[in-house]
Amino acid sequence: MxxxxxxxxxxxxxxxxxxxxxxxxxxxxxxxxxxxxxxxxxxxxxxxxxxxxxxxxxxxxxxxxxxxxxxRATHHESDQPLLNRRGEQMIGRVFVVEEAIEHGQGKVRVGDTVWSVLGEDCAVGSRVRVLDVLDNKLKVEPAQ
Structure with missing residues (x-):
């Protein structure tokens, strides 16, 4: 050789x-x-x-x-598709307004965290339902 x-x-x-x-x-x-x-x-x-x-x-x-x-690893469906997608985990949930929603912006408390929200004007203590997540803000509507 x-x-x-x-x-x-x-x-x-x-x-x-x-x-x-x-x-x-x-x-x-x-x-x-x-x-x-x-x-x-x-x-x-x-x-x-x-x-x-x-x-x-x-x-x-x-x-x-x-x-x-x-x-090569191909995309596999996860048994937890919302893992590490915290905002999307909140869609459909109802929260209490922590800081009044005025001019379309306010805050809600989620556990020990406060999230910024976008939606119709609501007073402190109102209940809102999460519709979507836009740029780390929750889009909400008044809940019944």
């Missing part, structure tokens, strides 16, 4: 080892491509350096395509 085979295998194994330090699965596919070029050079020892580099590019593209097609 020629030195060039060892070169490609060394590059491949170094990339595979570095994969343990890098988040995601990026270097893995380049490492596999380098190992593949090493195997081709083992079978075809007269392959030029340019040919090897082109082959590495092709193998890298193929391995990345395989990753994107079969291994």
């Amino acid at each position: 020629g030195k060039i085979v060892y070169f490609w295998w060394t590059i491949g194994f170094v990339l595979l080892a570095l994969e343990t330090l890098v988040p995601g699965a990026t270097l893995l596919w380049f490492g596999l491509a380098a190992l593949g070029v090493g195997l081709v050079v083992l079978v075809i020892p007269g392959l030029s350096i340019i040919g090897q580099v082109v082959l590495f590019g092709i193998f890298s593209a193929v391995t990345l395509a395989i990753y994107w097609k079969f291994f």
Whole structure:
């Protein structure tokens, strides 16, 4: 075996080892491509350096395509779709006005937090229902 085979295998194994330090699965596919070029050079020892580099590019593209097609995480429906979407969790709930809603703006108390609200004018103590969330403000309407 020629030195060039060892070169490609060394590059491949170094990339595979570095994969343990890098988040995601990026270097893995380049490492596999380098190992593949090493195997081709083992079978075809007269392959030029340019040919090897082109082959590495092709193998890298193929391995990345395989990753994107079969291994990349796809969007899965969550069993808690509103997790970390605090404002949206409040849609439909009724709260008491903490600071009067005047000129379309006021505040309501939600647990131990005060939220800004947008809606029809309401006095302190009125009950309002959350309709939507707009820019971290709750859009409300008077509740019955």
